[in-house]
Amino acid sequence: MYPTEESDPFCLSAASATRLLAGAPWRRFASMGDSLAAGTGDPTPGYANLGWPDRLADMLRRARPDLAYLNAAKIGATTTKxxxxxxxxxxxxxxxxxxxxCGANDIWQPDPDLVEIGRNLRRIFARAAETGAQLTTFTLGAAFVVPRFPDWHDRVRALNDITRxxxxxxxxxxxxxxxxxxxxxxxxxSTDRVHFxxxxxxxxxxxxxxxxAGVLGTRSVTSDRASERCGKA
Structure with missing residues (x-):
């Protein structure tokens, strides 16, 4: 049996997320890049039909009701775009x-130029960092494989290394x-066998x-989840 959002051990409840983000200073949240940054994905039974950026914005608004939110990400976007x-x-x-x-669509090309991908990503991160904003990012997961590229996981590892x-x-x-x-x-x-x-x-x-929460120095996730379990007992 698959978990639901309420029983998923990796999902925080709204109450837990609110406690962890208490005192969050961020007032303006933006996401940019490709479909991963856009939060693209099919519905899963037992989970709210929301991508991760909308979810995060909702969680942040519990701590900061005046939060402004922009999702500029586009499906299919490359680092150049x-x-x-x-x-x-x-x-x-x-x-x-x-x-x-960003970068997944670049490595989807028949012969990706990892030097150019790295150069573009460095420019994107540098320009974002110049604002003084707190940055966040993901590495790509290992769940999906592109059959026509036998070296797909090598490509993902290379992109993930740049991201790290x-x-x-x-x-x-x-x-x-x-x-x-x-x-x-x-x-x-999802049904496309690509997006979460x-x-x-x-x-x-x-x-x-x-x-x-780690940036904020709030109470640890471990202690927070422990208190949540006690509350459910």
Whole structure:
């Protein structure tokens, strides 16, 4: 039997998320990049039909009701298109919390240029970091494979390495989905066998809340979840 959002061990309840984000200073949240940044995914029974960015915005609004939110991400966007069409829009919005997920569509090409991908991503992260905003990002998960590319996982690992490097350089909150246990769930992927369904979207949002809580220095996730279990007993 598959978990529901309420029973999912990787999902935070609204009450837990609110406690972890207490005192959050962020007033303007923006996401840019490709479909991962957009929160694209099919509905999963037992989970709210929301992508991770909308979920995170809702959680942040519980702590900061005046939060402004912009999702500039586009399905199919490459690093080049993100630079050309999204970075300016996001910077004009004036965010103090910026999510960046991009590069998957670049490595989907027959012969991806990892040097160019890295160069573009460095420019995207650098321009976002210049605002002084807190940055967040994901690595790609291992759940989906592109059959026509026998080296697909090597491509993903290379992109993930670039993402990890940039997260470290810019003190970004990194949610590393590559080896996350959720990758083994049979119902994780949408019908396109690429995007995480809303069960995965819920997990990603919760993991980002935990990462942001670490930035805030709020009470630990472990103690918070323990108190939640006691409350349910």
């Amino acid at each position: 993100t630079l050309e069409n999204q970075v300016g829009q996001v910077l004009e919005f004036g965010p103090d919390l910026i999510h960046i997920s 490097e940039l997260a470290a350089t810019h003190a970004a909150v990194l949610v590393d989905m590559w080896s996350h246990p959720v990758n083994s769930r049979p119902n994780l992927l 369904s809303t069960s995965g979207q819920a997990v990603m949002a919760s993991e980002l809340v935990k990462g942001l």
